[in-house]
Amino acid sequence: MLFEGLTTPSPDPILGMAARFNADPAPDKVDMGIGVYMDDHGRAPVLESVKQAEAKLLKDQSSKAYLSSAGHETYNHHIRALLLGTDHPAIDRARTIQTPGGTGALRVAADFLQALKGACRVWIPDPTWANHRGLFAGAGHSVSTYRYLDAETGGVAFEAMMADLAPLGPGDVVILHGCCQNPTGADLTPAQWAEVGELLRARGAVPLIDIAYQGFGQGLDEDAAGLRLLADTQPEMLIASSCSKNFALYRERVGALTLVSQSAESADKALGHLLPVVRANYSMPPDHGAAVVAQILGDPDLRALWIAELTQMRERLIGVRAALAGAMNQTGGRDYGFIARNRGMFVQLDLSPAQVDYLREHEHIHLSRSGRMNVAGLNRGNVARVGAAVGRLLRGAAHG
Ligand code: LMR
Numbered sequence: 001m002l003f004e005g006l007t008t009p010s011p012d013p014i015l016g017m018a019a020r021f022n023a024d025p026a027p028d029k030v031d032m033g034i035g036v037y038m039d040d041h042g043r044a045p046v047l048e049s050v051k052q053a054e055a056k057l058l059k060d061q062s063s064k065a066y067l068s069s070a071g072h073e074t075y076n077h078h079i080r081a082l083l084l085g086t087d088h089p090a091i092d093r094a095r096t097i098q099t100p101g102g103t104g105a106l107r108v109a110a111d112f113l114q115a116l117k118g119a120c121r122v123w124i125p126d127p128t129w130a131n132h133r134g135l136f137a138g139a140g141h142s143v144s145t146y147r148y149l150d151a152e153t154g155g156v157a158f159e160a161m162m163a164d165l166a167p168l169g170p171g172d173v174v175i176l177h178g179c180c181q182n183p184t185g186a187d188l189t190p191a192q193w194a195e196v197g198e199l200l201r202a203r204g205a206v207p208l209i210d211i212a213y214q215g216f217g218q219g220l221d222e223d224a225a226g227l228r229l230l231a232d233t234q235p236e237m238l239i240a241s242s243c244s245k246n247f248a249l250y251r252e253r254v255g256a257l258t259l260v261s262q263s264a265e266s267a268d269k270a271l272g273h274l275l276p277v278v279r280a281n282y283s284m285p286p287d288h289g290a291a292v293v294a295q296i297l298g299d300p301d302l303r304a305l306w307i308a309e310l311t312q313m314r315e316r317l318i319g320v321r322a323a324l325a326g327a328m329n330q331t332g333g334r335d336y337g338f339i340a341r342n343r344g345m346f347v348q349l350d351l352s353p354a355q356v357d358y359l360r361e362h363e364h365i366h367l368s369r370s371g372r373m374n375v376a377g378l379n380r381g382n383v384a385r386v387g388a389a390v391g392r393l394l395r396g397a398a399h400g
Pocket of ligand 1: 014015033034035036129131182
């Protein structure tokens with residue numbers, strides 16, 4: 001029997017939050033759960049640039065015939081340039097395939113590593129995105145962690161990170177968040193990227209950059225500065241990227257896997273080994289979202305509209321981060337300035353699962369039981385209330 005006697009598994013720590021939020025009848029409930037950008041009215045709308053690109057596609061698209069396992073070639077070309085910059089020296093030794101979301105890119109990367117090298121030692125930050133461990137372990141790799149968050153400052157625990165990475169060996173794979181680290185929002189400085197790059201190179205380890213929030217931190221180019229720096233100095237690297245957030249195309253599943261090799265010839269060969277991994281899994285990615293992104297990035301007017309929309313999202317996030325830090329500072333606990341200094345959608349707080357449950361049950365504030373908040377759920381109407389409630393709880397002035 002396959003299904004008799006199964007136990008009931010716990011819901012996914014991130015995806016499972018939606019059901020609890022939807023079941024909460026409170027009119028002033030606040031959704032700080034899954035990493036979706038919401039506007040000042042708590043909506044996650046389709047971008048205008050996407051609407052216009054979809055209208056063009058509807059009118060002009062002439063075929064739905066199969067593409068290849070690499071997906072939409074024009075999309076791949078634009079994504080490679082968005083990541084590396086058009087004039088980066090590594091662009092000629094980089095190859096990109098379209099994948100079903102950033103998660104798909106990571107899983108294809110994990111399976112690709114397994115196909116090429118067998119089980120690897122994969123290093124993930126602690127804390128990191130809740131799916132990293134399961135994804136790499138599920139592909140048969142062994143997963144080790146390196147410390148990342150300095151709980152005192154809310155910034156990167158760089159010395160601890162480097163100490164934990166000291167045992168790195170040849171062929172080890174190190175996952176680094178490109179920007180807007182999920183869940184801390186704390187990113188490496190350019191000097192720290194360079195230092196990590198030196199260590200990886202000296203040890204023959206391979207960086208795998210997970211960049212799901214390009215444009216949400218400081219800007220499209222600024223957010224890719226770390227990975228561009230590594231592309232300058234590393235012989236080989238992998239980049240898993242996503243258009244879920246910066247194009248708000250979440251459910252369309254649009255991502256990419258980019259490999260950088262030592263030469264154009266070896267990159268082509270590596271691509272040749274990557275495509276069968278895709279073929280044996282899902283054959284080829286769904287086209288629609290990538291066709292939309294290709295339309296936007298290839299049309300100067302649509303591209304400008306998209307950049308304006310992305311800028312607006314970024315600036316709103318920066319604003320709510322500052323407002324939340326201000327509201328929490330007023331509660332008289334610790335200094336929450338790191339919330340304003342860090343970037344992206346997430347803030348990691350030292351909240352226990354019981355305290356998170358308290359916030360949900362008594363304040364109707366929904367966040368991950370790991371203590372991660374998505375600040376995009378905040379707006380002018382609720383940020384003061386949320387900041388006060390969470391600040392009070394952390395100061396020990398409320399139950400939980
Ligand atoms: C998140 O971290 O909430 C997002 O990346 C969505 C997901 O797939 O987990």
